[in-house]
Amino acid sequence: MKKIILNFPKQFKTGIRSAKTISITGSFNKLLICGMGGSALPGDVLRILAKNLKVNFPVYIHRSYNLPYWINKKCLVICISYSGNTEETLSSFKEALRKNLQVIAITSGGKLAKLCQKNKAPLAKIPLGFPPRMALGFQFSALIKILHNCQMLRGNLNTILSLEKKLKPLKLEKKGRILAKKIRGKIPLIYSSYFQKELARIWKIKFNENSKIPAFANYFPELNHNEMVGFTKNPNDQCLMSNFCILMLKDFADHPRILKRMDLTAKILKEKDIPVEFIKLGGRNNLVKIFSNILLSDWTSYYLALNYKVDPISVKIVEEFKKKLK
Secondary structure, X not given: OHHHHHOHHHHHHHHHHHOOOOOXXXXXXXXXXXXXXXXXXXXXXXXXXXXXXXXXXXEEEEOOOOOOOOOOOOEEEEEEEOOOOOHHHHHHHHHHHHOOXXXXXXXXXXXXXXXXXXXXXXXXEOOOOOOHHHOHHHHHHHHHHHHHHOOOOOOOOHHHHOHHHHOOHHHHHHHHHHHHHHHOOOEEEEEEEHHHHHHXXXXXXXXXXXXXXXXXXXXXXXXXXXXXXXHOOOOXXXXXXXXXXXEEEEEOOOOHHHHHHHHHHHHHHHHOOOXXXXXXXXXXXXXXXXXXXXXXXXXXXXXXXXXXXXXXXXXXXXXXXXXXXO
């Protein structure tokens, strides 16, 4: 896992190369990304960076079987399954074929690759041997290259390629190790602005799968209208709140009122003896800012796994569940 984190910046070049010739001709006005777990994360990151990448079409993420009812031929469908065997994503891919929709796949192999070969559907094949959640660089850069090839995104891909040099995983390691010590023994609640809510979800997933602990995510301003009420002191149940640690993803580019809400919420929670840690998103380049924050989530969840003496890579409970589901 440590080696994967340290080598993460190298994934972008490989991902772009894997999708070099993948495109579909069409007049698309929206994008649907079908994927589950770590394979849906490229779509989440695309939504976070939509403004910076000049995405001028709606991006929808479909985390279930089949396809949404509103789907039509003006929508490009991209199915992402790292293993190629995710049954929900396979279901979406097959329905796209049945409805004669334009569909592209990103996978390392499996049944999805075979279906693409059988139906002559475009396929970006990425390297095998990674946990899906740790293959985000491959999947995201392949997605961007596909959209570029389909004339849905303009501009130079050098900004993506430059991440290999601009991301510094080693510089974030110590910060992640310290943060892991602060979280140990607690259930993390990750809070962000509405525009960074997908980033908060990524932190949650990393804690779930790498550290093997429950974690939950929410966003401002919505949580000020409901979730914070859950921290009202109840004299009969003081031990409940002591189980949580709040992580606030703070981006100074967010709306000033959101930043004020974060500070005020943190003050109120600290007065109730609930630990709050601010995780500041820094840097002018938004791609570097977002992926550096994701790398920090990798280090934090990795060191938390080591603290708990669990394997950060394996997800045995998911594999056992899939076997029983069959």
